[in-house]
Amino acid sequence: MNSLALDLHPPARRRRTLTWFPFAALSPSLLVLSVFFALPMGMMIGMSFTQTETFSPTLDHYQRFFTDGLSIAGFCRTALMSLLVAISVTVLGYPVAYFLARSTTRWRAVVFALALAPELAGVVLRTYGWLIILEDRGFINDLLLHLGLISSPLPLSKNLFAVVVGLTHVVLPFGILSLMTSIQGIDPNLERAAQMLGASRxxxxxxxxxxxxxxxxxxxxxxxxxMAASAYATPALLGGAGFKVLATMIYEQVLFYIDWPFASVMAMSLLLMMLAISFVGVRYESRRRSRASVSSGGER
Amino acid sequence: MNRLISIFYWFSLGAVLCFITLPLIVVVAASLSPTSAVTLQPWEWTGRWYADLWSSRWLDPFLASVKIATVVAAISGVLGLFAAYAVVYERIPGSDALMSCLLSPLSVPQIVKGVAVVLFLSMIGLQGFLGTPALIAAHVVLALPFVTRMVATSLANFDANLDRAAQVLGASKLQRIRLVVLPMIKPGVLSGVTFAFIISFNNIPLSVFLVRPGDSTLPITVINYLEYSLDPVLAAVNVASMAFILAVIFLFEKIGGFSAQLHGGSK
Incomplete structure (x- = not known):
């Protein structure tokens, strides 16, 4: 693409050196990714289908996953938690995204910084903050007890609620960015026209x-x-011992129970959940693209 | 009615911004308060938690994290630059498929990558590799796709006519790369390197499988401690490490100026 037909007299030697160099430049990356990503992934997938003692192929580990009750419950809990996070991120992110997409005042930069700054703080700091806020003797309970609104602390931490709040906070900047990009693509004149024609806000x-x-x-x-389904630290800290999701269950299988094949099965179930969700996204996007190009006679 | 809607809009905007900033404010307050609980009782300020940071208990994991993040940023920066150069600039055969290969780790959750690496090392009998070497390898796998994508984006976006002009004027390939291409994509490369540093420094889901006692990163040390107590020294650790990250970003911004690139790095 860059080497247009301008190079009329290419010296033969330079050509030859340049044909191998790009491959040499690419190979370290491919090597690192195959040794520390592809190979381990393949081994993990293989392990989930292998009998521990005899090394013969088996579906036992998967059968156990579906029948022991706890694993399926963890899977469903992960899905429920992630769905709640997805909804609350989108609902909470929308007003901020709309403001960022439409505002032209200098407050825009302030809100933009406020919305994205937490991303730099790291997950631990934010989770720690929510622990302090939601704890039994924490900020909110202390405030409510002080005002006499409640007589005993509300159960705000170590449950689904706390994890959803914490994860919403972690994921919110990403939700705001993608909503903002989309709203920026809407012609503001459409809104002005509707308003002029008498439509209410x-x-x-x-x-x-x-x-x-x-x-x-x-x-x-x-x-x-x-992001919510694969988060580890927030569910581990805010969920406590009673709230297990796939990520924390995988961790326990590897480091406490040392049951590698079963850990592999759980990791596979998390991976498949992710791939299914991204597949839905890709399908939706391609449908939308093709519809858009049909209706506008091929945009761009 | 319209008034009601706009009151609701401004109220919800304010509420969400409070939601975003509240935990950060609380942590800063906790790091300065004498007790761990942030209560409404009057409390005086204290700097003693920050003074406590200056001990090997927190300095060792901090230095370990800095060391790992620096090596990861350097390795993934160089590898990503070369890979993006080969695939986007030289357009070697099969470049689209190769790009998908390079980006494929992005579609696997970190926790799954972490399990895969720890099982792999244990299976082939390289448990001794756990700790710093395994952390570096796993973090490079995590960061490399991001860096490659950022460099690839800036390689695809810069005005190729400048490169052609240099070619017409008789610049050799090496000269064009050194004098035209590299300066043009410098912000993209630097933001990729910064991003790699930050995701390595803050990483939990991969590191949690790969640390060893005595060879741990700062976030893992903090969460292991956090499971047992809400000691305010942890708030001080968190605030200090956030200040460190901001300083790193500021430094790289001074060197390369990548504010315009932040969008490419936001995912």
Whole structure:
């Protein structure tokens, strides 16, 4: 592409040295990825199908996953948690994303920094913050007890609620970014036109902004779901011993029970959940693309 | 009605921004308070938790994390630069398929990658590799696709006519790469390297499988401690490490200026 036909007299030697160099440049990356990614992944997949003692192929580990009750419960809990996070990230992120997409004042930069700064703080700091806030003797319970609204602490931590709050906070910046990109793509004149023709604010949002930002809503939910389902630290710390998701169960299988084949099966189930979700996203995106190109006679 | 909607809109915007900042404020407050609980009782400020940081208990994991993140940023920066150069700039045969290969680790959750690496090392009898070497290898696998993608984006986006102009004017390939291409993609490379440093420094889901007692990273040391107590020294550790990350970003911004690139690095 870059070497147009301009190179009229290419010296033969330079040509030859350049044909092998790109391959040499690429090979270290491919080597690292095959040794520390492809090979381990293959081994893990193989292990999930292998009898521990005899090394013969088996589906026993998968059978155990489906029948022991705990694993399937963990799988469903992970899916439920991720779905709740996806919904709350999208709902909470929408007003911020709309503001960032439409505002032209100097407050935009402030809100942008506020919305994205937590991302730099790392997961531990934020989870620690939520632990302090949601604990039995924490910020919220202390405030409510002080005001006399409750007589005993509300169970805010070590449960699904705490994990969903913590993960929503972790994932929110990513949701805001994808919603913002989508809303920025909507022509603001559409909103102005509707407003001039007498539509109320609510009608403009309901009939123009929301329907046109559906792709952003979908992608924000997909990102939030996948990030939540694979999170480890937040469920481990905010969920406590009673709230087990796949990520924390995998960790226990590897380091406490030392049951590698079963850990592999759990990892596979998490991986398949992710791949299914991304497949839905890819399908949706390609459908939308083809519909858009049909209706506008091939855009771009 | 319209008034009601806009009141609701501004209220929800404010509420979400409070939600975002609340935990950060609470942690900073906790790091300065004498007790672990952030309560409404009047409390005085103290800097003693920050003074406590200056002990090998926190300095060792911090230095280990810095060392690992630096090596990871350097390795994935160089590898990513070369890989993106081969695939995007030289367009070697099968470049699309190769790019998908290079980016494929992105579609696997970190925790799964972590399990795979620890099982692999244990299976082939290389448990001794756990600790720093395994952490570096796993973090490179994590960071490399991001770096490759950022460099590839800036290689694809810069004005190829500049490169052609240099070619017409008789620059050799090496000269063009050194004098035209590299300066043009420098912000992309630097933001990739910064990003690699940060994701390695803050990483938990991979590291949690690969650390060894006495050879641990800062976030893992913190979460292991956090499971037992809410000691305010942890708040100080967190605030200090966030300040460190901000300093790193500031430094790289000074060197390369990649504010414009932040969008490419946001996923």
């Amino acid at each position: 609510l009608a403009v949002i309901r009939t123009i902004v929301l329907p046109l930002s559906v792709p952003g809503i979908v992608s924000s939910m997909l990102i939030a779901f996948t």
